[in-house]
Amino acid sequence: MKKGIYRRLALTGIKKNKQLYFPYLLSGTAMVMIFYILAFLAESSMVHNLRGGEAMTTLLICGEALIGVFSVPFLFYTSSSLMRNRKKEFGLYNILGMNKGNILVSLIWENLITYGIVIFTGIFFGVLFSKIAELGLVNIMEEEINYRIYIEWKAFFTALVLYAGIYGLIFLNTARQIRQNNPIELLGSEAAGERPPKSRRALAAAGLALTAGAYAWAVRIENPRDAMVQLMMAAGLAVIGTYLLFVAGSVFLCGWLKRRKRYYYKTAHFVTVSALTYRMKRNGASLASICILAAAILVALVGTAGFYTGVDDIIERHYPYDLGGMIEVDGLNQGETGLRYQAELESVLKDAGAKVSEIAGLYEVGIDAPIEEGVLDLNVDIYKNAPGEGSVKEWNEYLENYVCVRVISLEDYNRLCHTAEELKAGEVFLAGGARAGEAERIRNWDGSEYTVKKAVRQMPELSAFKLYGSYSDMMMDYMVLVVPDMEGFWGGFDASAWSTKNQVLCFWEYGVRLAEEQDRQLVIGDACEAWIQEVSEEENAPECTWYTKAEKWAKLKSLAGGVLFLAFVVSLVFVFAAALIMYYKQISEGYEDQRQFSIMRKIGMTRKEIRRSINSQMLTVFCLPLGMAGLHLAFALPAVYQVLKAAVLDNRPLLIRVSAVSFLLFSAAYGIVYLITTRTYIKIVNREPVQ
Structure with a gap:
């Protein structure tokens, strides 16, 4: 050539x-x-x-x-x-x-x-x-x-x-x-054309079973520790089930519509069902792909947008003061020690020129304890019968009944919560979530028992950013035990009878509110952090922690913003992919149907009837992926909630609102793509085919 x-x-x-x-x-x-x-x-x-x-x-x-x-x-x-x-x-x-x-x-x-x-x-x-x-x-x-x-x-x-x-x-x-x-x-x-698969009933049953299994798995996820892994595994089942359902469902739908004579023998519906039958398996595969992409987009956007919009809520819940810190003490002379630390902290703030509106101090004890048969037992050695290291599953099962407990005095609770609660001798009360209501009695470290007067929701507003106990990272439930007198309740405690000393941790905790701009708060926070590090080195305190709310907010906002940006980019790619799948589906089918619609016009079918037939076909086909994607999202929401809960965002109403807005926005974008591709299809089939 x-x-x-x-x-x-x-x-x-x-x-x-x-x-x-x-x-x-x-x-x-x-x-x-x-x-x-x-x-x-x-x-x-x-x-x-x-x-x-x-x-x-x-x-x-x-x-x-x-x-x-x-x-x-x-x-x-x-x-x-x-x-x-x-x-x-x-x-x-x-x-x-x-x-x-x-x-x-x-x-x-x-x-x-x-x-x-x-x-x-x-x-x-x-x-x-x-x-x-x-x-x-x-x-x-x-x-x-x-x-x-x-x-x-x-x-x-x-x-x-x-x-x-x-x-x-x-x-x-x-x-x-x-x-x-x-x-x-x-x-x-x-x-x-395409021949239907012989085992369509088996495919449909398998698809239905896998999808139902994925839904059941997702809604039963209750442990934030492994919610992400379980969600991915459930998603894998849902993907396979979706493909099988759409492929087998296309075959079933065609057969079912053909048997409905009043529906089938109408101009628009006859052409629609014939077109679906002509390419039933290909329709199923492409629509399943669109459905899965749509569900992935929605779940990603809901999770990341929920995390980003919930940053302020996370910070307010876990960092209630502008500055906060904790210093571990040995439990002896705790009153003198706490007052000395507070005086030193006030001196540091004064040297930094800080405008302080409030300083709150609190002595507390942290311990992990089980709730069994209505008894919160503080006399259980958590390590005595514990599984070996590395046995994550066994540890999760072992800790199912355990909660993180902070023990504080009634005086401190009333001061921090601005309440006037009262307790008699032998009485205590619990503040926290649902599990606080499970305990009817308290068994103390020395075997003595107390009656739980009531359970309340109001938690003391101090540094909840630190969950006490060695296994707080295991996402155990968290509650506050309010006692009449800390010395009477905890005085004389001897850790020598326990497997390890760090089962019971004693802390002085401080919170500071400032009348300062964010930049100044960061400078003052650095000065306080330097002071608490000196305390840790001088007194060999095993646990000294300090936070600056402005810094925590900036870091978390950066992380949430980055995750949202990445999810937006990936979702944009998936939207583009779904749009192109729809476009190529319409274009390829348009060229395939050109000759058939030309014959229809020659035997008397008007362009108006052709358009009505095409709209019937498109609505029949393209509403299915959107509806199925919405169903996938609805069943995935409990798992997404648990994933966000692991990221310390516990706000279900916010997640539901974000989900509704995300689905509406995606539906609008999906509708626009559908209209554009349908218009292109109509243009192609209305041309005369090249002979």
Whole structure:
């Protein structure tokens, strides 16, 4: 052949199929652009220097890897959709004298041109929008920004190599399909319908069982410790079940509608059911993919948006004062020790020029104890019959009945809660959640027993950021035990009878409210932290902790903002993927249905009836993924709540509100894509097919 003919043939093929090629090029460009942006942010010094920058960088690297992995099946899908509609063209080339080798050379040129366009435009827009993404991320985290635009060469070369490999694999897959088919098969590839799977009842039963099992698993997740792992496992079952349900469901739906004679023998419905029957398995697979992408988008957005919007609630719940600290003491002379520490703290604040509006101090004891048969038993040695190290499952089971208890005096409780509670000799009361109401009696460390007068919800407003006890990280329930007198209740305690000393921890805890701006609070907090470190070193206190509320807020807001940003980017990719799946589904089906609708028009079917038939078909098909995705989200919410609870966000109403808003916004976006793709489908089927 003449020199350059393959290149010209490749360019002609792209131009002639621009309606198919444009979304294919667009999908590749979007993948390259988003991959570059995430790789750019992962290398950005501005992101590294943010509060919580290390965690943010790790998240971005994970997002970069996720987009790289997702690009493979996504670009393969768009490529296969493109090639499926061009097989007739390749068969015609073969019959007109081009052998398969000539066709493959032309495809090599098409692939090279496609790769060049995708890489050039993807990197160009990646560089253009990477700075905008960086500014947006930094703005979410409310940090200072700079406006220098530059290319991150490591990200550039990584994208270059990665997508060269992907497009190389796509070409090899296309070459395999061309070699395996003869010209007649290629020419007739659009004409054959699909046979229903023989075991559709078995598939439907398996899909229903897997989906129901996933739902039951998700709603029964109650332990925040392993909620994320269990949610992922339940999601895996739901994915398999969804595919089986949609594939088998498409077959069942077609058969059921055909048997409804009043429905089936109408102009619009007859065409709709016939079109569904023609490609029943393909419909099931593509709609299941759309449903799963939609559910993943919704769960990701709900979880991250819930976390981000709940940051203020988390901080207020766990850091009630502007500054707070704890110092462990040995329990002896605790009154003198506490007063001395408070005097030293006031001196530090005075030296720092702090405007103090309140200082609150509190002596307390922390212990882990079980509740069994209505008795909160403080006389149980938690280590005595404990499982061995590393037995996480056994430890979880062992600690099921345990709660973290803070013991404080009635005087301190009334002072901190501004109440006037009273207790008689032998009485105590509990403050906390649902488990506080389970205890009717208290067994003290010395075997003496007290009656629980009542359980109240109001907790003392002090440093709840620290859950006491050696296994507080195990997410045990948390409550406050209020006693008439700390000396009478806890005086004389001897730890020598216990397996280890640290089962009972005695603390002095302080909270400070300031009338200062956030920047000043950070400076004052640094001075207090330096003081508490000196106390720890001088007195060999095993546990000394200090927090500055402004710093905790900034770090958590940065982390939540970073997670939300990453979820938004990944969700954007998934929305784009779902939109392209819908688009290619409509385009490919439009070309397949062109001839059938042409025949319908010739035998008297009007364009209005055709439009009504198409709308009936589209509504029948495309409402299913959205409804199923909403159902997936509803059953996933309890698990998402437990995941957020592990991240110290315990606000179910907020999560429900975020879920409702996310579903409505996604439904609006889904509807817009549906309208655009349906309009394109109608345009295609209303044309006369090329003979």
